[in-house]
Amino acid sequence: MTNETLILSKFDAGVLVLTLNRPDKLNALNFALTQALVDALKAADADDSVRAIILTGAGRGFCAGADTREFAILTPDNQALVEQRATLTTELQGLGKCLSKPLIAAVNGYAMGGGSGLVLSCDLALATPDARFGYPEVKHGIVAAIVMAGLVEHVGRKAAFELVACGRTVGADEALALGLINRVVPAEQLLDQARELAATLASYPVEAMRATKQIFHEVAQLPFNEGLQRGRALNARMRAFRHGQETPA
Template sequence: MPPASEAAVAPNAVLLVEDRAVEHGAVRVLTLNRPAKRNALDTALTRALRDALDAADRDPAVRAVVLTGNGRGFCAGADLSEFAHLTPDDPDAVLERAALTARVQTQMQQLSVPVVSAVRGAAVGGGAGLAIGADMAVAGTDLKLGYPELKHSIVPALVMTGLVRHLGRKLAFELISTGRLLTAAEACAHGLVNRVVEPEDVLPTAMGIAETWAAVAPRAIGAAKDLFYRVADLPTDAAMRAGQDVNALMRGFRR
């Protein structure tokens, strides 16, 4: 991945990649960079984000990742201008894009490196999915988060799983069926974000969280993250057995 200096001289890239040195390694900052389109997710940006997340997970120098957006908004969801080309006349392209989107919407929780989203302004549709799909989320007081796809006669199919797993069914269905946007205070009250701060403090706050993670041994935080998501989907007895296994292995993680 390019160093910070290269990210700074490539302003036309759809995704900016910057490594910020911290005491124990680096925090990699990934910035969605289509501000004129409110960072809408076209195929190029979605591919770039998928590849950048995988690269961060493979890089032993990277201890944590911050995902943010350039401009006043985090991400406006899918780039609807591409939909004119994603039709039944080209089924391979339709299936490829669906698989790509599904991968990115679930990818952050599958990485061993922890990810925090730094979210200002609009985070809607696929953008909302990315915001809450990180391990932690910091939101600005200007946050507007929701799923307005039905207003465009689109089913929010690939973001629905993440939303339902984060919220109770009644509120999740309300957001999907009405397109109502949550404020930052509501998102925090419902556990969708961890911190609400002034917009100018969003990235520094997310960096502070990432630097805390960076101070932890990578094998330990990777194992903790993996176990956390596994036990969430297991019955209690199976979850405790998985915890016992990691409890035994963790003895080798101590410095």
């Protein structure tokens, strides 16, 4: 399926690929694309035939962040629209954790600002050697506010502050070292490797994958002892996931 801003491609094993489709704008997030992504991710999560989701970009960039052309209308004189845009952006940036299905970023080229935040909202991320990540908002007199929580969570305070305060761009190898991504893969293999990874995750029992993702994001926000007790409670329940499954030797 294709609309003006987002391409949906479904493959075997329950893998869905969402391709940001504004290549002439490096897939910058305007109202339409942001809403399309939110709607598509929610629909995919509710679709039993979808078991893993890949997010990538058309053309030579993954996502350049917010579409700055819309800033002309996002002014204090139009506060209701400003609030609407902020709410929509916040929903998109936080949605990845809320999905019951694994979400994988396949990063080709630039992932800047909100685009870099979108990568962090995914559970896993693969990137090409020419991928670039950064938070240049401060250079334009604005703040990387909504994406900052995810950045601090992934890379820690010192590295995160350097990225948002200096607006520095980092390459794929440094992004890997910082923990922004999981792997650097050849450009010609990006989607194949992303689909292979997605198919692997999709092959596991649905309930086990759903519970794994849910508890992972829960315990990441909890003190250790609370997370341990949360795991204990799930451990007693997870036996049901293996009902009817062959017990490993």
